[in-house]
Amino acid sequence: MELKLQVTGREVIKPSSPAPLDRLQLSLFDLSCISVCYNDEGVIFTEARTDLLLSDYLRNLNTDSLAAFLPEVEQGESAGTWPLLRVMVSFFGSGSGVAVTVGISHQICDAASLLTFVRAWAATAKGTATSVPQFAGTTIYPPPYSSYQSPSLDDLYERRGKCVTKRLVFKSSKIAELKLKAASESVPVPTRVEAIMSLIWRCAAKASRSNSVSPKSTLMTQAMDLRLRIPTNVLPENAMGNLQSAFFLKREAESELEIGETVAEFRKTKEGVNEMIKENLQGWIDLYTMSSWCRKPFYEVDFGWGNPVWIGPASHNIYDNIVFVVLMDSKDGEDVEAWVGIPKQDMTTFLCDEELLAYAIINPPVLI
16 A cells, blocks of 8 residues: 555744744854854644554555655745754554654754754653753864855765665674674774675675776765764763764775775774865765664654654655765664665666675565
8 A cells, every 4th residue: 555644734833932042053063054043933843644554554665755754845945944853743544653753954963963852852742851952062072263164065975866765674693794704804893884884885886886987986984973982071961963073985996895894994994083084076986975873772762652663764865866875773773774875877786786685685574
């Protein structure tokens, strides 16, 4: 049965009292926007319904349909400026379940901050909240001087045509095998994130190379959560903002991406993250943007209905020109889901790669 969502309500929820500040100063790492103005125009809250049962939807999960659960920005609105936060609650048929979708601007929030927000929201809904999230990025990494001209992020992304997104699942037993393959003398025990991302990068680069007249160099960038590197007595647990940095790895067009070698460079580059790339990216480089949401306890969020049965990112439907990979834990915390967005012309080749299929399952059913 095809998903058909009917919007039953849409309202703008405004703050009960004026915002204490009229401008939020962002941190050093928010290069696309140095500050965000408070205008008290509120948050868009949308309700929708479908006759489809939640179990049937997840059993035949169509990743393209996730866009329907993200509140639309109407004509005259811009997701980059307002609303900074959109929420949609969708009710499945016969009381079989509810989908809660949160769309929040990356100008003010990263994945860890999103988790902080929804956990605080859930605690407030149940009357168990003990603290309020606070924006603390500028206390750790102040923004550049006021005359600083931030570079356009468009320069970092070569427009390679429309991308399509597919969901892969790596079972824990296959992850163990992959980690053994990725091990090397310099990194004898690679992490699962290092091993999986190295494999995906290798296979995606092979797919791109097979569909290119002239092979391109490839550049991979991965976000790093700085919260894991800042003492808790300096940064509170409920801190909000883009508290992340990134590191880059590059492979020349003629070189082969070996998994063990890539993992070793992962580790080496992460340890020297302060050395950021200076090179001006041009069209002869394929850029792969990677992020790990693993070990972030989204499955512990409880609004009073119990823990989620499945969680997935819907944001891939917004940035359809950016090649990206997002890793997330499965509900059991052992398997890993990978959301891979690459150019449409490369996806068919990528999904047929025997090396990839030796470790990953393409969009298996979600059973509840």
